[in-house]
Amino acid sequence: MPMKIGTEEFNSRVEKGINDGFMREAVRSAQGRLYERRLNAAEELGNWEEWRNHGEEIRRHTLENLDYYLEQLSDNVAERGGHVFFAETAEEANTYIQNVVKKKNGRKVIKSKSMVTEEISMNQALERIGCEVIESDLGEYILQIDDHDPPSHIVVPALHKNKSQIRDVFREKLGYLNTEKPEELTLFAREKLRKEFLSADIGITGCNFAVAESGSISLVTNEGNARLATTLPKTQITVMGMERIVPTWEDLDVMVSLLSRSAVGQKLTTYVTGLTGTRDDGDGDGPEDFHLVIVDNGRSKILGTEFQEALHCIRCAACINVCPVYRHVGGHGYGSIYPGPIGAVLSPLLGGYENYKELPFASTLCAACTEACPVKIPLHELLNKHRRRIVEEEGMSPAMERMAMKGFQYGAGSPVLYKIGTKLAPLLTTPFVTEGMITNGPGPIRPWTETRNLPEPNKERFRDWFRKREREAKTDG
Amino acid sequence: MRVSLFITCLGDIFYSKVGKDTVEVLERLGCEVDFPESQTCCGQPAFNSGYQENAKQVAKIMILAFEHSEYVVAPSGSCISMFHEYPSLFKDDPEWKGKASDLVDKSYEFTQFLVEVLKVENVGAFFNGRATYHRSCHMTRLLGVKDAPIALLENVKGLEIRELPNCQNCCGFGGTFSVKMGPISEQMVDEKVKNIEETEADVLIGADSGCLMNIGGRINRQGKPIQVLHIAEVLNSGNWE
Numbered sequence A: 001m002p003m004k005i006g007t008e009e010f011n012s013r014v015e016k017g018i019n020d021g022f023m024r025e026a027v028r029s030a031q032g033r034l035y036e037r038r039l040n041a042a043e044e045l046g047n048w049e050e051w052r053n054h055g056e057e058i059r060r061h062t063l064e065n066l067d068y069y070l071e072q073l074s075d076n077v078a079e080r081g082g083h084v085f086f087a088e089t090a091e092e093a094n095t096y097i098q099n100v101v102k103k104k105n106g107r108k109v110i111k112s113k114s115m116v117t118e119e120i121s122m123n124q125a126l127e128r129i130g131c132e133v134i135e136s137d138l139g140e141y142i143l144q145i146d147d148h149d150p151p152s153h154i155v156v157p158a159l160h161k162n163k164s165q166i167r168d169v170f171r172e173k174l175g176y177l178n179t180e181k182p183e184e185l186t187l188f189a190r191e192k193l194r195k196e197f198l199s200a201d202i203g204i205t206g207c208n209f210a211v212a213e214s215g216s217i218s219l220v221t222n223e224g225n226a227r228l229a230t231t232l233p234k235t236q237i238t239v240m241g242m243e244r245i246v247p248t249w250e251d252l253d254v255m256v257s258l259l260s261r262s263a264v265g266q267k268l269t270t271y272v273t274g275l276t277g278t279r280d281d282g283d284g285d286g287p288e289d290f291h292l293v294i295v296d297n298g299r300s301k302i303l304g305t306e307f308q309e310a311l312h313c314i315r316c317a318a319c320i321n322v323c324p325v326y327r328h329v330g331g332h333g334y335g336s337i338y339p340g341p342i343g344a345v346l347s348p349l350l351g352g353y354e355n356y357k358e359l360p361f362a363s364t365l366c367a368a369c370t371e372a373c374p375v376k377i378p379l380h381e382l383l384n385k386h387r388r389r390i391v392e393e394e395g396m397s398p399a400m401e402r403m404a405m406k407g408f409q410y411g412a413g414s415p416v417l418y419k420i421g422t423k424l425a426p427l428l429t430t431p432f433v434t435e436g437m438i439t440n441g442p443g444p445i446r447p448w449t450e451t452r453n454l455p456e457p458n459k460e461r462f463r464d465w466f467r468k469r470e471r472e473a474k475t476d477g
Numbered sequence B: 001m002r003v004s005l006f007i008t009c010l011g012d013i014f015y016s017k018v019g020k021d022t023v024e025v026l027e028r029l030g031c032e033v034d035f036p037e038s039q040t041c042c043g044q045p046a047f048n049s050g051y052q053e054n055a056k057q058v059a060k061i062m063i064l065a066f067e068h069s070e071y072v073v074a075p076s077g078s079c080i081s082m083f084h085e086y087p088s089l090f091k092d093d094p095e096w097k098g099k100a101s102d103l104v105d106k107s108y109e110f111t112q113f114l115v116e117v118l119k120v121e122n123v124g125a126f127f128n129g130r131a132t133y134h135r136s137c138h139m140t141r142l143l144g145v146k147d148a149p150i151a152l153l154e155n156v157k158g159l160e161i162r163e164l165p166n167c168q169n170c171c172g173f174g175g176t177f178s179v180k181m182g183p184i185s186e187q188m189v190d191e192k193v194k195n196i197e198e199t200e201a202d203v204l205i206g207a208d209s210g211c212l213m214n215i216g217g218r219i220n221r222q223g224k225p226i227q228v229l230h231i232a233e234v235l236n237s238g239n240w241e
Helices: A010-018 A021-045 A048-064 A066-079 A090-103 A115-119 A122-128 A138-145 A163-174 A182-199 A225-231 A249-264 A308-312 A318-322 A324-329 A340-351 A368-372 A379-393 A399-412 A415-432 A443-449 A462-476 B009-013 B016-028 B052-065 B077-083 B094-106 B110-117 B137-142 B147-154 B182-198 B209-222 B231-235
Strands: A083-087 A108-111 A132-135 A202-205 A209-211 A216-221 A235-241 A271-276 A289-295 B002-005 B032-034 B071-074 B107-109 B126-134 B157-162 B203-206 B227-230
Touching: A010 A021, A010 A324, A010 B182, A021 A048, A021 A249, A021 A318, A021 A324, A048 A066, A048 A249, A048 A308, A066 A083, A066 A289, A083 A090, A090 A122, A090 A202, A090 A235, A090 A289, A108 A182, A108 A225, A115 A122, A115 A235, A122 A132, A132 A138, A138 A163, A138 A182, A163 A182, A182 A225, A202 A225, A209 A249, A216 A225, A216 A249, A225 A271, A249 A271, A308 A340, A318 A340, A318 A368, A324 B182, A340 A368, A340 A379, A368 A379, A368 B137, A379 B052, A399 A415, A399 B052, A415 B009, A462 B009, A462 B016, B002 B016, B009 B016, B009 B209, B016 B032, B016 B231, B052 B094, B071 B077, B071 B094, B071 B110, B077 B094, B077 B107, B077 B137, B094 B107, B107 B110, B110 B147, B110 B231, B126 B147, B126 B182, B126 B209, B147 B157, B147 B231, B182 B209, B203 B209, B203 B231, B209 B227, B227 B231
Parallel strands: A083 A289, A108 A132, A108 A202, A202 A235, A235 A289, B002 B032, B002 B071, B071 B107, B126 B157, B126 B203, B203 B227
Antiparallel strands: A209 A216, A216 A271
């Protein structure tokens, strides 16, 4: 699955989302549930704002000193018997992973959830060399079974599907015969997956945070699948975005506290796993061979720019879970495996404006995302920075709009012109007014009146009333 | 206390009654209200669409318009929060940046001014009705004004406030978003109207004319019997003679 999903244009993706009643109901109910749970978890912890400040500080410090911590991480992984590979591009990462798999004669890979492997299309790269890749996260498994339906959410990838749709997928693809009860569906998947775990040669995981001081990786899950994927196969490959790093275990504690509460409203997820190096003599399990693939794929180009804070993201999806636009168009509307506010910031940075120029404008800048972000990324500001770049630097805005904004600058940038314009407004709109309302406006007003009425401009502007009143007061006085 | 009213472009053109009510409430509370004639618009339509250079010219006009004001008060949290963007707009121009910061320091949204500066939570208003309140995003999140309007409304005699479901969600206005992203905006405002109806309120109160123009425009289009009022109109209701 590459970062870009599908070939449809933005407008038709949005239309499709809006018309998908099942998906919208699923998103509405998930947003409602997660919103309450997140707020309750934050309140229970107490001093949430201080935790956020602390989280922000850790992320800022780490990103400002990323080269130092990456080197420390790399040295410590090597010291514990692991191999580290820095991949500048998706291709480099995939080639390295393919080579490891080939060397081990790997036929079957069992995976735990990882967005960065989606971003670099790792599964396809492995399938090209004849390797079978099995997703073991339940949501990802459902999507994989369903002819590689793209994820619509970074934490809950199959959020757009309800349980009866999942039952149908299992029925059609795997011969499932039971009901749509989540317990029965899960048990079925669990039995299928257990066989895969036992027969896989290689385990591939993502990484929530790598800990630089010890060369460890941490995995935050609720299903325990990442533990199986890292204990059963003899070879483990972990793929991480280059920014997913914390300096110390103490920092990890803060980040996991913020992550699990922000993502799913839990104090702690069922499993938080820390893994360091390869299997030691006397260890009961763990990989004999460990590879850490650190992926750049456009991230270092963001460092030092006005968008650096986007790299602070810890992929909790709190911004997605509060976004009123995501609520109505769903994840696929964004056309990227990274949807919602963080997706609208990140996708153009990693995938280019030519693919994602609409996304920064698909927001009311309501700042619900900024308010929810546990590491205080000013998401709505970053969206507006994209807008400025698209308009002023890339010159990608429509000519009519540029003219209108020039007009706005002259009109609102000159008190005289402004006064003339506002004085003329009622006269110009009179032909379109019925019973005090414009219901079918001309030109630039039309998109507004397609769904809403517009009040007619006041014949007496506020300023006229104020001056008249002042004059009267003077005469009276 | 001398207060300069920033009416906002929507207030000047479409909602002059909101301006009148704002003036009357402020005067009743002892303020002397003036209206700097050279004010225009805060520049947000350009700024939030990516046209920062165009917005800059407008920002300069506004900075000059209120240069000599003691306090600047507007019946809109969104437009005041736009003032807060001015210093960063002039980040490479120390002279204008300084002037922009001065403007930010003395500017208040209407209910924020009543509660924080005048220290008034009860204006003595009387309004008989069942209402719900839409909390505007920019006012609550960017300006941080959450409690002031609620405190003021709670003290209005005869007014019953019903809690609005999903009150944290944006109404779908977003300035140029409402026309650039029409279909998404429509879904957002429709859900907002539905939530308002669920409260069985007869009146929707808000503190930002942009949001009210959006929600009110949709309510009006659908012919729903819900009255839409700016908080200044409610706070100026009663027997004042």
